[in-house]
Amino acid sequence: MRLMVITAHPDDEAGGFGGSLRLYGDRGVETCVLCLTPGQAATHRGGARNDHELAAIRRKEFAAACEMLNVSRGIVLDYPDGQLHRQDLYHVVCNLTMQVREFRPQVMLAFGPEGGVTGHTDHSMASVFASLAFHWAGRNNRFPDQLSGRIVPYRVQKLFYATANFSLPDRQPISSSPPTATIDISAYVETKIAAFKAHASQSPLWPLFEGHMRKRGGSELFHLAAAVNSPAAIEESDLFAGVVED
Secondary structure, eight states, X not given: OEEEEEESSTTHHXXXXXXXXHHHHHTTOEEEEEXXXXXXXXXXXXXXXXXXXXXXXXXXXXXXXXXXTTOSEEEEOOOOTTOGGGSOHHHXXXXXXXXXXXXXXXXXXXXXXXOTTTTOHHHHHHHHHHHHHHHHTTOTTSSGGGOBTTBOOOOOSXXXXXXXXXXXXXSOOOOOOOOSEEEEOGGGHHHHHHHHHTOGGGGGGHHHXXXXXXXXXXXXXXXXXXXXXXXXXXXXXXXXXXXOOO
């Protein structure tokens, strides 16, 4: 089994998906995190003197967090942090579609189009790009120039958006998708917090993140956005429920 997570910034993999990544990694699922930017425009700079230095720092932090989360494959692309809304949509989706066709996940996770609890524009755009890649990877009339040899159209079976049952104070309003899957990560709360803290450059965010985790961190919530075999809307407790190995 294979699980792909598409995120916008280093630390998203831990903050948004860390418990599920470690849970399924420990179950023998091959996991891939595809991060669109190296986070070089972050407010918190970690002592970096310029964007290039910060990007290098955050790539190393991402690798350390992925190791803690038992991620099989961690990839940081080089799109500009804070500027995903200015990128050519077709070009980015082409890139992600190739990654999907190569890795062949049965399940994909991404932020919802609202941008997660922070409502970050990059999170919203990562959702749009991931959603299109999910749908287009299985069609032979989308990016047909990619199709040769082992690269063939590939249909991912389920796409989930991360969602939440709370909002952050003093932020612009967001409307989260209703959860359809509740994943018990209570055994991995400490690991998720530790993986987030691997991002030392972002240490000013640690208290807020840890506070929320201690308060409500026993589960990660997801909304089933699309599926090959679209079921009736029922609450699930396993992201791979109904998935068949290919």
